[in-house]
Amino acid sequence: MRPLRNTVPFDEALARTLGAATPIERTEPAPLGTANGRVLAEDIIAQGDVPAFDRAAMDGFAVRAADTADASAGAPKTLRCVDAIYTGQAPARAIAAGECAEIATGAPMPPGADAVVMVEETDRADGSAARPLVRIMKAVQERQNVGRRGTDLRQGETVLRRGELLTPSRVGACAAAGRAAIQVYARPIVAIVSTGSEVVAPGQPLGPAQVHDVNGSTLAGVVSMYGGMARILSSVGDDLPALRSTLAEGVRSADILVLSGGSSVGEKDLVLDVVREAGDVLFHGIAVKPGKPTALARVGATVVLAMPGNPASCLSNAYLLLVPMLRKMARLPAHIPRAVTVPLAARIASTAGRHQFYTVRLVDGAAVPAFKSSGDITSMSHADGYVEVPAHIAAVEAGERVRVVLF
């Protein structure tokens, strides 16, 4: 129960949190089918021209463009069809003047042909079944409806660079470049530990004075949603040796260790004491509400975030501090939450000197305050987003337009 008298402003806490995060260097292979959303850890070089041959871009007839000059529906040109070229097969023969070949989209152009007439611009004419005549009803230019070798990718071309975020189309570009798997940056591992002798794992029977652990579940959701690998460790009571051992396990196995629960007893703040003896505390206490009793530390190569035990306070700081840190560490672009600006439905009186985040519901286009107390998970689960009230503002009146950041 040491009073928390020295707090840092919220912006300073965020800056120190981001400053403590180092982009991850570990890499791992990812098959293309699961690579979407990952971050490339290598440059991708095209292993060949894509496509590797000139090909038809339409179903139709491969022709010599010169043979179609001035063709129209009223005055078609008649060509003799000498081949049918399916996809996946090399053409059997070349096209000479006055000839054409039926061709499917994606099939290789036969030698001699330099354009494709769409099937919709042609008509069957008389002729033998083996070598039918085809009426061409529209002139085509050289290269028309032909996908030229190398137009998508050139052999040796750098298709994507290390550090780029993989989207579906970029994963496809890796496939086109000849790859089946690619090297990506590992997702940061985030160990999650709830502390406090009152905490019992979800679903377990409660003794007197006990509560179910909520923070393990909420933090795991936030971590997996924003690009990390969540590992929920067993909760730990208010016991120094147990806390030391859990801290060591978290630091050994994770890039980020998130502890929740104050574990303050008498003169002791057990979690902070254990963290302090193992590493460097970068701040302890933020001028923010909810979430004031939050600490940041570096223990070895691991960043330790010690959060309040109250579920709403813990989750609020998870969005405000953990997510930006996680995104930076994962080399992912900063998360930009959606926001709407609407009138406030009821006055909010704000605590002087503390930057406040108030949960709200959106009802009929207005922001209705939804917070109960910082201990209540339902003040978050029933909310659509939050309104931010800076430290120097004492109240926001009903009817004022506020920016609601949506969850």
Add this chain to the structure above:
Amino acid sequence: MRPLRNTVPFDEALARTLGAATPIERTEPAPLGTANGRVLAEDIIAQGDVPAFDRAAMDGFAVRAADTADASAGAPKTLRCVDAIYTGQAPARAIAAGECAEIATGAPMPPGADAVVMVEETDRADGSAARPLVRIMKAVQERQNVGRRGTDLRQGETVLRRGELLTPSRVGACAAAGRAAIQVYARPIVAIVSTGSEVVAPGQPLGPAQVHDVNGSTLAGVVSMYGGMARILSSVGDDLPALRSTLAEGVRSADILVLSGGSSVGEKDLVLDVVREAGDVLFHGIAVKPGKPTALARVGATVVLAMPGNPASCLSNAYLLLVPMLRKMARLPAHIPRAVTVPLAARIASTAGRHQFYTVRLVDGAAVPAFKSSGDITSMSHADGYVEVPAHIAAVEAGERVRVVLF
């Protein structure tokens, strides 16, 4: 090479696609640690009051509020501290008049006490080590700094309802309600098959006239990103028995089967022929560019989407048709893409009568056309989003402001 003369307008294609999608009924259990983003398949009822006891909301001293009346820093009230109450423990004794108990946030209130004075508003005074005196420097009201039993949840209360999307805070509310795992709707299974004799699996050596499969990777990325379970099946050549067997496998194992590749050869459109003999074709051909040769069918309980083989066309229709259908089937809220409105950097001339989607890059606050041809995956992978040009618009001039829907 049957010409595709009858197309449906894009809006009609989307309406039929959504009409074919039935919200999934299969459910499965999810442990809370992985439940974020899933959709609840049951109502969640609180199994007990949360919290199950009155508890301290602050570190400080549990008091009888009446004993603190008129207390101030200049005229503190002195109380005798008779207990220290840690979290997780039932209080050892009751508080009588003139007494208080040191108490940690989250610890149960002792009988007799009705408020908590924050540690910051107190000071140690003289007294024996075992029963020290504490100076109270601020009056508190009854219930002040006390979290009352049942304020977060009441036993029997419906916490969340079937059909709600699980966010981190809602997963936390399930934990508070006493649950370790919950029943959620299964993710729709989307089987993905690339067709065409030219298609070779990513990373395999290419023969003449062959190309690497790109659509399997891009579609798998889209499916997993928007709430489905992607299963990439082996690609299949232009061969009726093989296509029939693959269709049967996809229909047996998946809620949605996405085929890509036209497989048009001579008079045959093999994919469509196989689909037509097995089920009902709901449309074939959309007045849209890229992506015109797209078909929708129902085969048994499975929705079949037959997409163009060109990677950019296929991916475009995956965003425009597959994603809305998948979200509805998964019971997830419709995906609302982000969009920006910026000037167009260069004129776009549009094909008459076809609703067109043009990929663009954002460069210096302007939309720069990025499309090459519909066969090129790089026209998508280098793009930031797309501009939509309705069927009746022939051109959009440079400098006009356009809405860019971001990928």
